Amino acid sequence: MKKFTQHQGIVAPLDRANVDTDMIIPKQFLKSIKRSGFGPNLFDELRYLDEGQPDQDCSQRPLNPDFVLNKPRYEGCSILLARKNFGCGSSREHAPWALEDFGIRAIIAPSYADIFFNNSFKNGLLPIILEEATVDALFQAVEANEGYQLTIDLEKQVVIQPDGTELVFDIDAFRKHCLLNGLDDIGLTLEQADAIRDYEAARRQTAPWLFS
Amino acid sequence: MSGKTLYDKLWDDHLVKQNSDGSALLYIDRHLLHEVTSPQAFEGLRLAGRKPWRIDTNLATPDHNVQTTDRSGGVDSIVDPISRIQVKTLDENCDSFGITEFKMNDARQGIVHVVGPEQGATLPGMTVVCGDSHTATHGAFAALAHGIGTSEVEHVLATQCLIAKKMENMLVRVSGQLGVGVTAKDVVLHIIGVIGTAGGTGYAIEFGGDAIGSISMEGRMTICNMAIEAGARVGLVGVDDKTIAYVKDRPFAPKGPQWEQAVEAWKNLVSDDDAEFDHVVEINAEDILPQVTWGTSPEMVAPVTACVPDPAQMSDPVKREGTERALHYMGLKPNQKLTDIQLDRVFIGSCTNSRIEDLREAAAVVKGKKVASSLKQALVVPGSGLVKQQAEAEGLDKIFMDAGMEWREPGCSMCLAMNPDKLGAGEHCASTSNRNFEGRQGFGGRTHLVSPAMAAAAAVVGRFVDIRDILSA
Ligand code: SF4
Numbered sequence: 087m088k089k090f091t092q093h094q095g096i097v098a099p100l101d102r103a104n105v106d107t108d109m110i111i112p113k114q115f116l117k118s119i120k121r122s123g124f125g126p127n128l129f130d131e132l133r134y135l136d137e138g139q140p141d142q143d144c145s146q147r148p149l150n151p152d153f154v155l156n157k158p159r160y161e162g163c164s165i166l167l168a169r170k171n172f173g174c175g176s177s178r179e180h181a182p183w184a185l186e187d188f189g190i191r192a193i194i195a196p197s198y199a200d201i202f203f204n205n206s207f208k209n210g211l212l213p214i215i216l217e218e219a220t221v222d223a224l225f226q227a228v229e230a231n232e233g234y235q236l237t238i239d240l241e242k243q244v245v246i247q248p249d250g251t252e253l254v255f256d257i258d259a260f261r262k263h264c265l266l267n268g269l270d271d272i273g274l275t276l277e278q279a280d281a282i283r284d285y286e287a288a289r290r291q292t293a294p295w296l297f298s
Numbered sequence: 299m300s301g302k303t304l305y306d307k308l309w310d311d312h313l314v315k316q317n318s319d320g321s322a323l324l325y326i327d328r329h330l331l332h333e334v335t336s337p338q339a340f341e342g343l344r345l346a347g348r349k350p351w352r353i354d355t356n357l358a359t360p361d362h363n364v365q366t367t368d369r370s371g372g373v374d375s376i377v378d379p380i381s382r383i384q385v386k387t388l389d390e391n392c393d394s395f396g397i398t399e400f401k402m403n404d405a406r407q408g409i410v411h412v413v414g415p416e417q418g419a420t421l422p423g424m425t426v427v428c429g430d431s432h433t434a435t436h437g438a439f440a441a442l443a444h445g446i447g448t449s450e451v452e453h454v455l456a457t458q459c460l461i462a463k464k465m466e467n468m469l470v471r472v473s474g475q476l477g478v479g480v481t482a483k484d485v486v487l488h489i490i491g492v493i494g495t496a497g498g499t500g501y502a503i504e505f506g507g508d509a510i511g512s513i514s515m516e517g518r519m520t521i522c523n524m525a526i527e528a529g530a531r532v533g534l535v536g537v538d539d540k541t542i543a544y545v546k547d548r549p550f551a552p553k554g555p556q557w558e559q560a561v562e563a564w565k566n567l568v569s570d571d572d573a574e575f576d577h578v579v580e581i582n583a584e585d586i587l588p589q590v591t592w593g594t595s596p597e598m599v600a601p602v603t604a605c606v607p608d609p610a611q612m613s614d615p616v617k618r619e620g621t622e623r624a625l626h627y628m629g630l631k632p633n634q635k636l637t638d639i640q641l642d643r644v645f646i647g648s649c650t651n652s653r654i655e656d657l658r659e660a661a662a663v664v665k666g667k668k669v670a671s672s673l674k675q676a677l678v679v680p681g682s683g684l685v686k687q688q689a690e691a692e693g694l695d696k697i698f699m700d701a702g703m704e705w706r707e708p709g710c711s712m713c714l715a716m717n718p719d720k721l722g723a724g725e726h727c728a729s730t731s732n733r734n735f736e737g738r739q740g741f742g743g744r745t746h747l748v749s750p751a752m753a754a755a756a757a758v759v760g761r762f763v764d765i766r767d768i769l770s771a
Contacts, residue, residue, distance in 0.1 A: 119337035137741040171496035177431040179447035205447035259319040295552035
């Protein structure tokens with residue numbers, strides 16, 4: 087897994103609540119059997135004016151000029167500022183894959199849907215939770231200042247604003263450790279193979295029908 | 299010390315190891331797979347040179363991409379080459395790893411969440427996961443069931459475990475008697491309307507109360523299926539006689555002395571009387587009317603007797619903007635009556651409502667009637683090959699076709715339109731599925747979520763009608 091330690095980047099504001107994973111990456115792109123290449127179709131229905139198809143050259147498609155990621159001032163953005171319940175709906179991991187492939191390294195929002203939140207960590211994408219009022223203030227700051235950037239320091243668990251003020255965020259210790267070190271979950275779990283076998287042996291006694 | 303909730307019990311029974319940092323290793327008893335979220339997981343396994351930990355816990359079936367029209371040509375007859383590759387990839391992966399798969403033309407093939415319970419592959423007390431958010435469905439059997447991402451699919455394949463964190467406990471208690479024409483679908487839509495699309499985030503929701511007890515297993519599956527639309531990964535219903543009767547004699551269910559032993563253990567799969575929930579929501583069954591969604595999130599729902607809400611009346615700016623955007627997308631006007639919405643298509647199917655009872659409910663409404671001439675299409679898509687067989691044995695297929703509806707092969711179909719069944723831009727659809735997100739059923743398509751009976755009635759009239767008027771007529 088990709089490491090996440092510190093990151094500085096341009097912030098793009100996506101000002102709507104309940105952004106679902108169908109919106110992040112529409113279903114027709116889920117037919118791929120690969121993990122990469124979803125970036126050009128991130129937010130496909132919002133980003134383009136036509137209906138996108140897999141394996142299409144997106145550089146020829148008509149862009150929706152009103153969509154935030156198409157505005158020149160947010161070009162090269164790598165931090166997405168979002169509203170509550172981001173990533174709701176389908177469990178598709180294609181959503182974090184698409185965000186990551188597009189170049190997003192971190193998201194800042196007041197809340198996330200559980201599965202999306204979980205999936206993000208597996209892909210080196212950091213979903214940061216800040217209070218609604220703080221997120222509101224960031225939306226205003228981003229709108230007001232072209233080229234607005236934030237710095238994220240995962241070790242210290244802070245988002246640093248251009249004036250140097252720090253916004254502290256919470257993160258689960260295990261997830262932080264994995265992200266900082268780019269650890270592979272499966273490898274970690276397999277280190278517990280004996281514990282898994284012990285569990286199975288005990289469970290086989292109490293619930294044999296699960297093993298026959 | 300207070301008692302345990304059902305979720306607490308399921309969690310404790312599957313805990314391999316609790317780590318000091320709050321994360322835990324949870325053992326998985328059943329892993330369901332479909333073609334969309336598994337290819338990258340199998341590829342990851344191969345690249346790392348790993349093997350599945352326990353092959354026998356895995357069960358696969360293709361459902362999202364398969365066409366629901368003629369399949370006699372087999373997988374090669376899937377027209378879209380990318381869909382075809384995805385289905386073939388699942389077949390190849392299952393063959394090479396030795397995983398049981400109900401392939402496209404197997405009578406047991408179907409939507410993974412219909413197939414699991416139908417086969418008895420979902421049992422009370424199990425942990426059930428699948429790379430699909432509607433895995434919550436299986437919680438109707440007092441199984442701890444939830445959706446996972448593809449990285450976790452790979453993790454479960456390789457280790458038989460998940461790294462998990464305990465959720466909080468929520469009880470949604472539905473008390474009283476449901477009115478005539480009010481179905482499980484209306485119950486869950488009403489609940490989502492009350493708690494909101496993020497109301498259950500971070501919780502395992504247990505649905506309880508006498509109204510839930512009165513609902514059949516299939517209805518309970520409909521309710522748990524949509525727990526995720528309220529933000530909860532897990533929906534649960536405690537074990538009762540209905541649960542055990544439903545599971546008995548299914549192909550994967552235990553037999554003989556093991557059956558007796560299992561039933562004894564399953565009886566304990568209810569929340570203790572003195573269990574404490576972190577949050578309790580009380581719902582009065584009599585307050586629930588037949589529901590219709592008007593917007594682009596399942597929480598944008600109202601009784602069929604209501605009007606489209608007026609954003610101008612909303613004080614919360616985020617809610618107002620969300621409503622305005624939804625009405626714009628849906629092509630609806632504030633204060634317009636829901637029964638005035640003209641429909642273009644009707645879809646009866648999906649893992650929410652494609653079981654035999656759903657089809658019976660819809661057939662009873664359309665029997666001897668005709669689909670409105672203003673409709674372009676009314677599709678009925680059974681949830682599995684076995685549901686299809688059963689429906690045909692009961693003559694339901696004939697009732698639908700006589701009414702002018704299309705009777706199809708099993709799969710996800712227009713629920714998410716990854717296969718050729720989709721809405722055109724601007725078309726309104728009465729759908730028994732679970733998501734009314736923008737573009738979900740086709741680019742620019744407008745979805746209204748309803749029960750099978752409401753969808754069937756809408757098919758006959760061409761717009762929404764109160765099913766209670768039809769039933770009492
Ligand atoms: S029927 Fe719809 S919601 Fe259910 S698994 Fe298929 S696509 Fe997902």
